[in-house]
Amino acid sequence: MKTPHRQQAGVAVVTALLLTTLAITIVASLFWQQQVQVRSIENQRLQLQKKWVLRGALDWARLILREDGRGRKVDHLKEAWATNLAETRLDEYVENGRADSESSEASLSGQISDAQSRFNLNNLATDGVMNPKAIIAFQRLLGNLRLDTSLAAAAAEAIASSQTKKTTASSNPATTTGAASNPTVTTGTASNPSQTSSDSVPAVQFLRFTQIDDLLSVAGFNADMLTKLRDFVVVLPRTTTLNVNTASAEVLSACIATLSMSDAAAIVASRDRAEFLDLSDFKQRFPDKLANLADGEASVFTEFFIVSGKIRLGRSFLNFNSLIERNDAVTKIIWIREL
Template sequence: MRRPPRHAERGAALLLAMVIVTLVATLAAGMVWQQWRAIEVETAERARVQSSWLLDGALDWARLILREDAREGGSDALTEPWATGLAEIRLSTFLSAGQENTTDTDLNAFLSGDISDAQSRYNLQNLATDDAKLFQAGQAILARLCDLLGLPSSVASVIAEDMQAASDAQDLADEGQKIQAGAPVRIQRVDQLRWLGLDNATVEKLKPYLVILPQRTPVNINTAPPEVLMAVVEGLDRASAQRLVQQRQTLKKGFEQLSAAQSLLGQKVKLEAQHVGTTSSYFLVTGQLRYEDSVQREVSLVQRRGLNVRVLWRERVPVL
């Protein structure tokens, strides 16, 4: 029997070697990819945990500021330290302050934050009531706000009726009764007004002036913008609202009593304690972190009772 030519044997051996090399290269590439993927996942998880920890720091800063403000007592106004905000600061510089080694670290992160008074906005929870007079007063306030923002009055009706209906459904559920199918769900965020069929443009116009809190609250006359003041105080014109805003900026803690603000308005306009006040219990805390190649922002709602500052909810929001 004739043996294959020697060049054929060499060709087969070469082909086998190429197959082996290809197989080894494929396996090696797969192992490298798996290792790279594991490193990327670990890096992303580490960045997420560190970001969360750093944003916790911004929230703790806000709670400390609000607690110290509570020790002083009195009214709450935009002239106080809590309203100043935390300017963007490089954390490596902050962490090395007071240490002998002031050289920069590898933590290339920048943190900023601010505190805003949630009661500077009109609380839609005020509409969730069985009291007909309170509901009508709240609906009138919302209608005036919509008019000031150039929105149709039907927007106020839709929001008010849904808030009341959702409240009624929740009361039935709390009593253990069966809720009818299709009953409205109580919304928790102003963004969720879109569930009522409102378009994005309408919701964006309303967002700076509305809030949804766990309970009924008056608007803080020391922090509310002119539009909200004109909405909650019947008969208040823009000139008078601007006068209140200008006057409160000259006071250390704003208007300590409603009577001080009332003296600027005369007898034609009446400030009612059920709609306006001078103190606040709810605040919105915004923390922003620039870390490596990402920017993350978190908004939290906190409630202050005495010296206790409790976080009610936290959520990440997109950075525009």
């Protein structure tokens, strides 16, 4: 039979083990919470550092475009802005608090592309009015890419419905006078207020197209089609002209009705040897194909550029696209999208 002293000793041992287990659990929990907080702070720091790298990259791109805009009004694929930036390591102070002896893991890569080398979807309609010539051009582009050409009209209608329509005052004063001099019509309208309120339903205003993905709202377009279109289509804030120094053969043959795909390929080969200095130079090199080309149908100068890149900061990545507008030597960021 155990004595009371031995029973008390056993209880003390069990109590000590329980207290030790509880203490270890509390300490482990504290260490885990501390690790989570440290990781959260580290992630916040990486996000902030990526934002600063992104800001620096866009400022760098704006500087390149601004300096290029000070020269002659010709943009082509042999200029400095068209040179891709391979993955480049950044200074260690940009990344994180590593020792000076450790290598940096921060890098930046990217490119600047001519937005006016692509078909601008906002050319399909202006102030809510569809542009038949642009619709035909978009049909040809869809045909060049082996896509359904009937979707061009549907896209134009959707874009027109998303734009604000201009309102003009009545140009026929006789109509206004006649309506006012007919008391029967006025009295009939006013005598049925319920009908007036039900007929005055406000028109639905759709959101404006701002990116290619907005085509998914048009019946018939799908994600696979948009993948094929991304390198050939863009949505710019206003109507623009095509830069023949940077456009692909598919877009050239679509936007210039007199060009076949083989003609457009010949134009691309010609500009690779020497860029087009102006629209007259462009027409003189291919007089049999471009004799009827109007001045406003093409250009050799660009106002909109797309900056795309990738920032790698340790284990964190950031892909981005940005649209920059250049007006002479002044550049402005239109939008930034993180992918």
